[in-house]
Amino acid sequence: MISLISDENRKLLKNRIVQGILLLYCLLFIYFAVDIIFFTHRGYDKYDGEFAIFSGLEAIKWEKEQCMPFDGKVLDEDFLAEAEKRFGFQYDVCSCEIYSVYNCFIDRTPMGTVYDPVTGTATVGTVIEGFKKIEDVIPASSVPALYRYSGGYEVLCQKLSFVGILSVAASLIISALVFSGEYTAGTDVLLLTSKFGRSRLAVAKTLSGIIICTGVFLLFSLLTALLCFSFYGFSGADGDIRLSLMRNADEITTENLRFFGNAVTNAEFTGFIILVFFSAILIVSTSALLISALSHGSFSALSITFAVFSFPLAVRAIVHSYEYIVPYSATDSCFALFPVILIADWSKTLWWGISYNIAGENYPYAVIFPLIALVLSAVFVFLSIFAYGKRRLRCVGV
Amino acid sequence: MKGDELVIDRLTKNFGNKIAVDRLSFSFSPGVYALLGSNGAGKTTLMRLICDILSPSSGEVRFNGREIGSLGENYRDILGYLPQSFGFYPNFTAEKFLFYMASLKGIDKKTAEKRIEELLESVSLSDEKKQKIKTFSGGMKQRLGIAQAMLSEPRVLILDEPTAGLDPKERVRFRNLLSVFSKDRIVIISTHIVSDIEHIADKILIMKNGELIRSGTAEELTDKIKDRVYEISTSYERLCEIEEKYTVININTEGENAVIRILSDEKPTENAKKCEARLEDLYLYCFNDSGVKK
Numbered sequence: 001m002i003s004l005i006s007d008e009n010r011k012l013l014k015n016r017i018v019q020g021i022l023l024l025y026c027l028l029f030i031y032f033a034v035d036i037i038f039f040t041h042r043g044y045d046k047y048d049g050e051f052a053i054f055s056g057l058e059a060i061k062w063e064k065e066q067c068m069p070f071d072g073k074v075l076d077e078d079f080l081a082e083a084e085k086r087f088g089f090q091y092d093v094c095s096c097e098i099y100s101v102y103n104c105f106i107d108r109t110p111m112g113t114v115y116d117p118v119t120g121t122a123t124v125g126t127v128i129e130g131f132k133k134i135e136d137v138i139p140a141s142s143v144p145a146l147y148r149y150s151g152g153y154e155v156l157c158q159k160l161s162f163v164g165i166l167s168v169a170a171s172l173i174i175s176a177l178v179f180s181g182e183y184t185a186g187t188d189v190l191l192l193t194s195k196f197g198r199s200r201l202a203v204a205k206t207l208s209g210i211i212i213c214t215g216v217f218l219l220f221s222l223l224t225a226l227l228c229f230s231f232y233g234f235s236g237a238d239g240d241i242r243l244s245l246m247r248n249a250d251e252i253t254t255e256n257l258r259f260f261g262n263a264v265t266n267a268e269f270t271g272f273i274i275l276v277f278f279s280a281i282l283i284v285s286t287s288a289l290l291i292s293a294l295s296h297g298s299f300s301a302l303s304i305t306f307a308v309f310s311f312p313l314a315v316r317a318i319v320h321s322y323e324y325i326v327p328y329s330a331t332d333s334c335f336a337l338f339p340v341i342l343i344a345d346w347s348k349t350l351w352w353g354i355s356y357n358i359a360g361e362n363y364p365y366a367v368i369f370p371l372i373a374l375v376l377s378a379v380f381v382f383l384s385i386f387a388y389g390k391r392r393l394r395c396v397g398v
Numbered sequence: 399m400k401g402d403e404l405v406i407d408r409l410t411k412n413f414g415n416k417i418a419v420d421r422l423s424f425s426f427s428p429g430v431y432a433l434l435g436s437n438g439a440g441k442t443t444l445m446r447l448i449c450d451i452l453s454p455s456s457g458e459v460r461f462n463g464r465e466i467g468s469l470g471e472n473y474r475d476i477l478g479y480l481p482q483s484f485g486f487y488p489n490f491t492a493e494k495f496l497f498y499m500a501s502l503k504g505i506d507k508k509t510a511e512k513r514i515e516e517l518l519e520s521v522s523l524s525d526e527k528k529q530k531i532k533t534f535s536g537g538m539k540q541r542l543g544i545a546q547a548m549l550s551e552p553r554v555l556i557l558d559e560p561t562a563g564l565d566p567k568e569r570v571r572f573r574n575l576l577s578v579f580s581k582d583r584i585v586i587i588s589t590h591i592v593s594d595i596e597h598i599a600d601k602i603l604i605m606k607n608g609e610l611i612r613s614g615t616a617e618e619l620t621d622k623i624k625d626r627v628y629e630i631s632t633s634y635e636r637l638c639e640i641e642e643k644y645t646v647i648n649i650n651t652e653g654e655n656a657v658i659r660i661l662s663d664e665k666p667t668e669n670a671k672k673c674e675a676r677l678e679d680l681y682l683y684c685f686n687d688s689g690v691k692k
């Protein structure tokens with residue numbers, strides 16, 4: 001069985017389309033490397049550990065109306081001078097402001113603050129806005145939130161969402177080819193007379209499809225993690241997500257942040273991103289496999305898969321048509337041109353949203369949804385094996 | 399060792415209301431069998447039924463007394479099949495492809511290595527074994543297909559038009575390969591090239607409209623039309639006249655005249671020359687639309 005699977009894997013990897021997809025992964029990785037080395041978050045490392053000290057690990061605790069007292073001291077003199085000049089704040093009293101200003105200062109724009117590195121402008125107003133946002137985000141809580149420098153995790157989560165989107169799209173295409181490719185190539189008839197029965201071949205093919213799809217995702221996630229951590233370090237694993245991965249959390253489900261009753265650490269959050277993508281990939285690839293097993297050839301398999309996955313998307317697009325007609329940004333309108341990206345984005349957001357929303361206060365229960373994905377995938381796998389196993393020569397030319 | 403026995407018992411296959419194989423019964427023991435029949439006669443369908451790729455509408459195929467469906471893996475293990483039309487993995491090299499097929503047939507790597515080496519040699523693809531299949535010509539692919547079918551040294555080998563697309567030299571090579579290979583095995587080949595099977599087939603099965611209309615050795619079959627084949631040299635003007643009267647097997651041009659080969663119970667004309675009956679005559683006789691019934 002293992003040799004059958006490895007044969008199938010090898011065959012898939014020899015497929016030109018699959019090779020093209022792998023090339024895309026490599027290009028994405030190169031982009032990450034270039035982005036991280038030359039463009040991302042300049043100055044992060046400069047402030048690492050020297051930016052401020054915190055008494056103990058706790059940094060923020062909601063107590064007063066307008067500010068979050070912070071039991072620590074900003075050490076960085078450059079920063080203090082710069083901040084004093086720009087905003088005139090007393091930075092050693094309010095951690096929240098420090099956080100916002102810190103973010104402004106090092107060329108980031110979380111929480112609504114806008115800093116223009118070209119003109120060097122950022123107004124107090126925008127800092128206050130950011131401040132307000134934190135107020136919304138962090139409810140009154142007796143549990144102190146931990147501030148940690150967590151550059152590695154933050155950048156990784158950002159990059160992971162790209163890897164994830166590509167992987168969902170890739171698994172859609174790769175899985176759709178697994179069975180249908182044989183029909184189109186006319187090689188199915190050779191497999192039929194192989195010693196192993198059709199069902200066993202179907203098992204091997206299904207597993208190989210899943211292994212390739214998830215394997216490529218995990219591999220590139222790992223490579224990306226290595227890249228991010230080697231530049232920004234591992235520190236911050238137990239830091240509070242509310243104080244670090246703001247950009248990511250914002251982008252994905254700003255709303256859902258209020259469900260974080262319990263503190264979620266950066267490491268947990270990163271793991272969860274991977275889990276969510278993993279389950280999205282499972283669902284997408286197994287359902288594409290089923291379509292592939294039932295189809296008459298690559299072309300029909302691919303088009304049916306696309307149709308199935310873009311249908312809910314189309315509905316969403318119609319409902320929110322104004323979003324697509326008047327896109328927010330140039331990148332959005334670019335994305336709108338590529339259905340695959342939208343499809344992937346859709347499945348990602350869906351899982352994300354469902355998992356977070358329903359998990360609510362009990363973050364660990366979010367794992368239930370990946371579990372449901374697993375069960376559903378198992379059903380799809382069973383159906384594909386059954387469909388392929390039962391099927392006789394239908395597509396091979398007479 | 400007692401020879402294997404492959405029995406086809408009232409085998410029928412319909413596609414909708416089209417009957418492709420019609421209540422066909424036959425018993426194969428080791429030897430080379432040739433399936434002859436016009437396009438659409440049902441040869442490929444019959445072979446697919448024997449390979450358990452198609453399931454019969456009724457009737458069954460038994461190998462050594464057991465229905466092949468119930469034998470499953472044990473049957474596929476001793477089966478080699480060259481389909482009439484199939485595809486390759488274009489980015490595999492010939493060698494890699496055969497290794498892949500070997501692993502599909504459950505052959506261990508060591509045995510496979512040796513066997514693949516031998517087979518590539520016998521189908522004269524040794525020099526091209528490292529080339530990708532997409533660079534192969536039609537005949538080269540066909541030879542690779544033959545190699546693939548013989549890989550597991552099958553006891554039942556089924557070749558659907560193996561010589562299609564082979565050049566004369568390769569055809570001879572194939573015949574030699576097969577005559578060595580076929581010892582103690584059941585080999586069934588289908589072909590349209592009558593001269594191929596005259597040399598290698600022990601028995602010939604002629605199919606028409608899904609039915610088996612004749613079977614026997616080449617001698618047995620040609621015996622039926624022995625002493626009935628004549629060649630007449632005649633002008634083109636008289637051709638129609640003769641065509642109406644006799645079953646014309648072949649017409650050859652020879653200068654101003656036509657040399658026609660006909661079937662007739664008695665000597666048709668004075669200048670008619672009696673010829674030795676050939677398999678081709680029988681074939682054309684059987685499949686002559688205008689001509690005599692079977």
Ligand SMILES: Nc1ncnc2c1ncn2[C@@H]1O[C@H](COP(=O)(O)OP(=O)(O)OP(=O)(O)O)[C@@H](O)[C@H]1O
Binds near residue numbers: 436438442
């Ligand atoms: N999958 C199918 N669906 C419908 N009809 C089919 C199918 N396969 C074969 N047939 C029909 O069955 C008949 C026999 O076909 P088959 O391919 O067995 O002929 P053949 O003797 O191999 O012909 P050829 O010499 O052209 O290869 C034909 O009339 C064909 O149209």
Ligand SMILES: [Mg+2]
Binds near residue numbers: 441442443482558
């Ligand atoms: Mg045929």
